[in-house]
Amino acid sequence: MGIQSEQNLKMKANQIRRDLLHMVHHAKTGHTGGSLSSADILTTLFYDVMHHDPVNPDWPARDRFILSKGHSVEGYWNILADMGYFPKTQLETFSKFGSPIIGHPNNKVPGVEMNTGALGHGLSISVGMAIAAKMKKEDWRVFTLMGDGEQAEGSVWEAAMAAAHYKLDNLVGIIDRNGLQISGSTEDVMALEPMDEKWHAFGWHVVKVDGLGTDG
Amino acid sequence: MNKIPNRQAVCETLMELSATDPDIVVLASDSRGSASMAPFAARFPERFVEIGIAEQNLVGVAAGMAASGLKPFVTSPACFLSMRSIEQVKVDVAYSKTNVVLVGISGGVSYGALGMSHHSLQDLAVMRAIPGISVFLPADRHETRRLVEALVANPQPAYVRIGRNPVEDVHESADFPFEIGKAICLAEGKDVTIIAAGETVRPALDASLILEAEGIFCRVLNLHTIKPFDREAVLKAARETGFIVTVEEHSIHGGLGAAVAELVSQVCPVPMKIVGIPDEPAIPGTSAEVFAHYGLDAAGIARAVRKLTQC
Ligand SMILES: Cc1ncc(C[n+]2csc(CCOP(=O)(O)OP(=O)(O)O)c2C)c(N)n1
Numbered sequence: 001m002g003i004q005s006e007q008n009l010k011m012k013a014n015q016i017r018r019d020l021l022h023m024v025h026h027a028k029t030g031h032t033g034g035s036l037s038s039a040d041i042l043t044t045l046f047y048d049v050m051h052h053d054p055v056n057p058d059w060p061a062r063d064r065f066i067l068s069k070g071h072s073v074e075g076y077w078n079i080l081a082d083m084g085y086f087p088k089t090q091l092e093t094f095s096k097f098g099s100p101i102i103g104h105p106n107n108k109v110p111g112v113e114m115n116t117g118a119l120g121h122g123l124s125i126s127v128g129m130a131i132a133a134k135m136k137k138e139d140w141r142v143f144t145l146m147g148d149g150e151q152a153e154g155s156v157w158e159a160a161m162a163a164a165h166y167k168l169d170n171l172v173g174i175i176d177r178n179g180l181q182i183s184g185s186t187e188d189v190m191a192l193e194p195m196d197e198k199w200h201a202f203g204w205h206v207v208k209v210d211g212l213g214t215d216g
Numbered sequence: 217m218n219k220i221p222n223r224q225a226v227c228e229t230l231m232e233l234s235a236t237d238p239d240i241v242v243l244a245s246d247s248r249g250s251a252s253m254a255p256f257a258a259r260f261p262e263r264f265v266e267i268g269i270a271e272q273n274l275v276g277v278a279a280g281m282a283a284s285g286l287k288p289f290v291t292s293p294a295c296f297l298s299m300r301s302i303e304q305v306k307v308d309v310a311y312s313k314t315n316v317v318l319v320g321i322s323g324g325v326s327y328g329a330l331g332m333s334h335h336s337l338q339d340l341a342v343m344r345a346i347p348g349i350s351v352f353l354p355a356d357r358h359e360t361r362r363l364v365e366a367l368v369a370n371p372q373p374a375y376v377r378i379g380r381n382p383v384e385d386v387h388e389s390a391d392f393p394f395e396i397g398k399a400i401c402l403a404e405g406k407d408v409t410i411i412a413a414g415e416t417v418r419p420a421l422d423a424s425l426i427l428e429a430e431g432i433f434c435r436v437l438n439l440h441t442i443k444p445f446d447r448e449a450v451l452k453a454a455r456e457t458g459f460i461v462t463v464e465e466h467s468i469h470g471g472l473g474a475a476v477a478e479l480v481s482q483v484c485p486v487p488m489k490i491v492g493i494p495d496e497p498a499i500p501g502t503s504a505e506v507f508a509h510y511g512l513d514a515a516g517i518a519r520a521v522r523k524l525t526q527c
């Protein structure tokens with residue numbers, strides 16, 4: 001952890017943003033906003049924080065990552081290709097007929113643990129993984145990235161309760177607090193604040209970081 | 217009268233297998249009692265995961281556990297597991313290909329007097345339409361044991377629907393040829409075929425005995441695996457007997473009868489009767505009363521067979 005310099009990570013996140021914009025422009029489809037806002041989070045996780053091995057994607061001791069806000073897949077695809085999980089040339093098939101590089105994470109592609117895309121599933125899956133790690137007395141961790149609009153899904157809170165109940169200190173839930181969802185501001189669509197207090201009340205240790213930056 | 221319900225057979229089999237298979241885990245949603253899983257929870261507390269009344273999380277958590285190499289058995293009322301959790305079943309289990317076995321307990325009209333909220337009469341239709349998940353209805357405690365053994369040996373995304381009450385044995389013991397996806401022919405008649413699954417198998421057999429005395433010789437197919445579907449056995453029955461009556465504790469839409477009709481109508485059309493629960497909220501009552509009301513009991517099945525073959 002923390003082996004990359006902040007400068008390197010910033011440059012990498014900018015490269016990912018450029019690449020994903022190119023990808024969405026080229027394919028004429030994609031969820032640009034949520035991908036741009038999560039580029040720094042994903043970059044920090046994949047290039048700095050998580051233990052994983054692109055040459056050996058099924059390495060049993062790897063940290064697990066679940067993109068619960070599965071629509072923000074463009075940055076994720078670019079990072080996986082950049083790290084060598086699959087050839088970069090495959091990125092050009094994004095959303096093309098029959099391609100595995102689709103508009104949501106697809107676990108037929110090396111590096112992707114689970115298919116997501118229906119919001120509100122990722123934290124439950126991650127709770128199951130974290131429980132499994134504890135049962136097997138293994139010390140890998142689970143990281144989940146959720147959207148802030150996604151917080152309106154009841155299942156998120158079912159999973160939040162279970163994580164606290166089972167004291168899953170090997171699970172990190174991240175919320176991309178970009179303030180927006182499809183129809184506008186999260187506070188107009190379905191007020192979420194005080195978000196930190198909600199998570200705190202559900203038994204979580206809450207840390208606020210600047211997600212648009214890599215020094216959080 | 218057998219006193220062991222299928223849910224108890226699930227628990228007993230899992231407890232036996234768990235002694236040597238450390239990957240078996242059981243999840244429940246405040247349902248360990250109704251699932252007969254309390255003995256498992258007491259014996260293997262570290263392998264029993266209580267999720268509380270949160271059926272979406274229940275299935276998602278199980279999928280995460282399966283993706284991490286465990287063999288989760290999820291035990292929750294069929295009515296909730298097949299409706300409240302269905303998106304998790306579709307995406308986290310079937311689509312992601314996680315080897316979660318969903319055990320839908322108190323299936324069909326087991327909770328007869330509790331009303332439609334607690335009936336699961338659409339579960340087969342829903343599960344059957346999702347690619348990548350096997351669907352099972354074991355007929356008795358012995359078949360339940362064999363099925364659980366097979367699913368532990370060959371983990372796969374699966375939905376197993378069982379009832380709440382003890383059912384009369386169909387098999388004399390657990391020692392019979394059992395294979396996932398292979399129907400069991402329980403009677404070899406040539407005049408008409410009765411196809412049943414789960415709790416309708418015993419009444420189908422009883423109906424065949426009533427009819428035999430009248431000179432109507434029934435073939436009885438126990439289709440314990442609804443999916444993958446045993447096309448061969450069903451087509452053979454259509455060709456050789458010329459009439460098919462299906463009997464299911466399920467809506468007449470989308471279940472066993474529909475599966476049979478989809479195949480037979482396209483490959484070898486024969487006159488059919490689909491016996492099941494009509495398109496209405498099922499009448500409240502005990503399972504036996506509801507079965508008799510809708511003709512799912514032996515007398516009702518015999519009536520359906522006579523009517524079809526004499527038309
Ligand atoms: C269960 C479900 N309902 C609706 C959608 C459609 N959908 C895709 S993205 C989105 C908005 C998500 O907003 P947010 O969680 O804030 O994500 P972000 O802003 O990070 O893109 C919606 C409604 C979905 N994918 N899943």
Ligand SMILES: [Mg+2]
Binds near residue numbers: 177178180
């Ligand atoms: Mg948002």
